[in-house]
Amino acid sequence: MQTELKVPTMAELSAAGQKPEVLFWVGCAGSFDDRAKKITKAFVKILNKAKVSFAVLGTEESCTGDPAKRAGNEFLFQMQAVTNIEVMNAYEIKKVVTACPHCFNTLKNEYPELGGNYEVVHHTQFLKQLLDEGKITMEGGQFKGKRITFHDPCYLGRANNVYEAPRELIRKLDAELVEMKNCKKKGLCCGAGGAQMFKEPENGNKDINIERTEQAIETKPDIIAAGCPFCNTMMTDGVKNKEKEGSVAVLDIAEMIASAEDL
Amino acid sequence: MTYLPNIIFAVLLLCGIGFFIKNISRLRRNINLGKDVDVTDNKAIRFKNMARIALGQSKMVVRPIAGFLHVIVYVGFIIINIEVLEIIIDGLLGTHRIFASLGGFYDVLIGSFEILAFLVIVAVVVFWIRRNIIRLKRFMKPEMTGWPKTDGNLILYIELVLMFLFLTMNAADYQLQSMGAEHYTQAGSFPISQYLATLFEGMSESSLVLVERTAWWLHIVGILCFLNYLYYSKHLHILLAFPNTYYGNLEAKGKFKNNKAVTQEVKLMMDPSADPYAAPAEGAAVPEKFGASDVTDLSWVQLLNAYTCTECGRCTSECPANQTGKLLSPRKIMMDTRDRLEEVGKNIDKNKGQFVADGKQLLGDYITNEELWACTSCNACVEACPVSIDPLSIIMDMRQYLVMEQSSAPSDLNNMMGNIENNGAPWPFNQMDRLNWKQEL
Ligand code: SF4
Numbered sequence: 193m194q195t196e197l198k199v200p201t202m203a204e205l206s207a208a209g210q211k212p213e214v215l216f217w218v219g220c221a222g223s224f225d226d227r228a229k230k231i232t233k234a235f236v237k238i239l240n241k242a243k244v245s246f247a248v249l250g251t252e253e254s255c256t257g258d259p260a261k262r263a264g265n266e267f268l269f270q271m272q273a274v275t276n277i278e279v280m281n282a283y284e285i286k287k288v289v290t291a292c293p294h295c296f297n298t299l300k301n302e303y304p305e306l307g308g309n310y311e312v313v314h315h316t317q318f319l320k321q322l323l324d325e326g327k328i329t330m331e332g333g334q335f336k337g338k339r340i341t342f343h344d345p346c347y348l349g350r351a352n353n354v355y356e357a358p359r360e361l362i363r364k365l366d367a368e369l370v371e372m373k374n375c376k377k378k379g380l381c382c383g384a385g386g387a388q389m390f391k392e393p394e395n396g397n398k399d400i401n402i403e404r405t406e407q408a409i410e411t412k413p414d415i416i417a418a419g420c421p422f423c424n425t426m427m428t429d430g431v432k433n434k435e436k437e438g439s440v441a442v443l444d445i446a447e448m449i450a451s452a453e454d455l
Numbered sequence: 456m457t458y459l460p461n462i463i464f465a466v467l468l469l470c471g472i473g474f475f476i477k478n479i480s481r482l483r484r485n486i487n488l489g490k491d492v493d494v495t496d497n498k499a500i501r502f503k504n505m506a507r508i509a510l511g512q513s514k515m516v517v518r519p520i521a522g523f524l525h526v527i528v529y530v531g532f533i534i535i536n537i538e539v540l541e542i543i544i545d546g547l548l549g550t551h552r553i554f555a556s557l558g559g560f561y562d563v564l565i566g567s568f569e570i571l572a573f574l575v576i577v578a579v580v581v582f583w584i585r586r587n588i589i590r591l592k593r594f595m596k597p598e599m600t601g602w603p604k605t606d607g608n609l610i611l612y613i614e615l616v617l618m619f620l621f622l623t624m625n626a627a628d629y630q631l632q633s634m635g636a637e638h639y640t641q642a643g644s645f646p647i648s649q650y651l652a653t654l655f656e657g658m659s660e661s662s663l664v665l666v667e668r669t670a671w672w673l674h675i676v677g678i679l680c681f682l683n684y685l686y687y688s689k690h691l692h693i694l695l696a697f698p699n700t701y702y703g704n705l706e707a708k709g710k711f712k713n714n715k716a717v718t719q720e721v722k723l724m725m726d727p728s729a730d731p732y733a734a735p736a737e738g739a740a741v742p743e744k745f746g747a748s749d750v751t752d753l754s755w756v757q758l759l760n761a762y763t764c765t766e767c768g769r770c771t772s773e774c775p776a777n778q779t780g781k782l783l784s785p786r787k788i789m790m791d792t793r794d795r796l797e798e799v800g801k802n803i804d805k806n807k808g809q810f811v812a813d814g815k816q817l818l819g820d821y822i823t824n825e826e827l828w829a830c831t832s833c834n835a836c837v838e839a840c841p842v843s844i845d846p847l848s849i850i851m852d853m854r855q856y857l858v859m860e861q862s863s864a865p866s867d868l869n870n871m872m873g874n875i876e877n878n879g880a881p882w883p884f885n886q887m888d889r890l891n892w893k894q895e896l
């Protein structure tokens with residue numbers, strides 16, 4: 193079932209005098225990274241299927257500034273923030289959903305002081321709500337009995353105390369949720385945060401994503417579930433490094449739901 | 456009748472407390488070298504956090520073995536200190552066991568002190584074994600050599616000695632009571648020291664009195680010394696854990712503070728009508744620098760954090776960078792901050808209350824760039840800390856200095872930031888292509 197994606201932009205809607213209920217903040221990874229674009233599309237398919245009234249900023253979206261801030265460039269961060277806030281406030285945005293925990297955290301916690309006040313949710317929270325409201329069903333059965341372990345993104349879990357929404361979605365897939373030895377509050381970072389994604393790691397005896405992938409593989413999973421495009425890349429690389437890509441898949445929760453729905 | 460012992464006691468007590476007050480005021484002075492932050496909000500929540508985390512030890516028991524043992528030592532020390540009150544009154548008035556008139560309740564008190572003292576001894580021995588025989592990894596990191604290692608053991612030895620003195624004093628007392636010695640009224644129950652007392656059987660009354668008095672004096676002198684040892688030790692946490700958990704961060708851990716001075720500048724740049732030559736608004740003085748390169752650039756809460764650190768290493772053992780062999784250790788960040796702050800404090804003491812530049816700073820002389828750049832900002836250290844310390848905030852403030860004052864980010868990060876500046880994404884993609892994914896099916 194391959195229908196065309198309906199991805200309205202804020203500019204189009206506003207020209208037609210319409211306002212969507214929620215802005216889908218795609219983020220840089222979701223817009224440009226080949227792996228993450230698949231997550232973006234999977235999420236849009238679900239939004240289309242559930243007939244959610246949404247829009248994206250498209251070419252009016254710009255980096256939230258998260259990696260700049262975490263790298264120490266507060267000036268660049270605030271320039272990005274103020275620019276984005278100007279755009280969003282002009283469209284009178286009330287609610288934002290994003291599939292990137294870094295965008296989620298920055299929009300939710302660091303934008304309000306700079307004049308950007310929105311209700312911000314992570315896509316796993318949003319999907320959980322769609323499920324509760326009966327707008328999506330997850331009966332595909334293709335995940336039934338599969339062992340799935342969830343890797344907590346630092347900026348979703350510890351940073352914002354969201355642990356349950358992604359887990360409930362996995363359980364709803366009829367899958368067997370298995371936890372790693374470090375999970376939830378004690379979840380181990382994938383190694384990408386704090387702008388590490390964009391630089392070589394410092395000298396050490398191991399890469400962080402390898403350490404984390406080993407923890408994941410210890411649970412003998414069929415799937416490592418992720419909720420962050422950067423974690424996804426890190427874990428995918430880790431699985432490749434361990435030569436397990438034949439038996440262990442790294443998937444975003446949105447991708448799992450989209451394929452359970454046969455989208 | 457001679458008042459000599461009373462006078463000696465009063466002098467010792469005054470000295471002990473006097474020095475302690477001096478230490479505390481030095482501590483306050485040093486902490487106040489930090490930048491001011493407003494933490495006067497949400498008093499009720501703050502009190503609750505203090506009650507839960509410091510008093511209730513809620514985060515200690517996340518690691519059950521260490522947590523359980525720590526609770527014993529902690530409860531032991533608090534409760535046994537009621538006994539110190541009696542010792543002080545006795546010492547000043549020349550009485551003996553002044554609370555004995557409480558009768559049965561006194562028996563219960565002394566009895567439970569003894570049991571606690573015994574449990575403290577057991578816990579302290581286990582702690583010592585963990586540090587020195589099992590050599591738990593988190594106590595063996597590079598920053599735990601020299602004084603920090605000695606300090607960790609010294610505390611255990613002091614506690615051990617104090618508990619033994621307490622029990623020896625009681626054992627001799629018990630023996631004297633049963634001999635019907637003058638001055639030693641029948642009082643208290645001695646569930647533990649009665650076994651020690653068997654060692655004293657057959658000793659003369661005068662030697663027993665000597666034992667009892669010696670243990671009594673050494674015990675109280677030991678406590679006064681310990682009180683003044685705190686300032687030089689990680690043991691300071693027994694006091695500072697309370698204010699530190701009170702002032703702990705109440706916001707989501709992912710929320711990093713926005714630099715207000717930068718906001719001013721950004722607003723000016725974004726607002727075409729703003730007059731760039733206008734006098735800065737009242738109270739909005741331009742900061743002399745962005746971020747932190749020395750302890751005085753940090754906030755006083757961050758400095759309080761440094762003095763509170765117990766050097767337990769829970770942060771470091773959860774740190775992904777440290778686990779994978781990187782130089783970064785969040786515990787070391789806190790220890791370095793305290794060491795540098797002490798150095799600055801001593802400098803001020805030496806130079807009549809004025810800091811004289813010593814050509815050193817926290818950045819470079821204590822904490823290296825390599826450590827700072829290894830952090831993933833994952834908050835594992837913050838989550839792990841049993842006393843609400845935030846090493847991450849110091850790392851981020853220092854990165855801000857590195858980038859905004861020194862432009863010394865790793866070149867990959869400079870590329871990333873250049874990309875954001877030019878195309879609004881950390882990679883070299885054009886902002887106009889942001890929606891292209893829609894077409895790529
Ligand atoms: S936030 Fe930084 S210092 Fe703290 S645990 Fe994570 S990587 Fe280590």
Ligand code: SF4
Nearest residue numbers: 764765767768770840
């Ligand atoms: S910062 Fe906290 S967790 Fe780390 S060593 Fe100090 S007290 Fe322990």
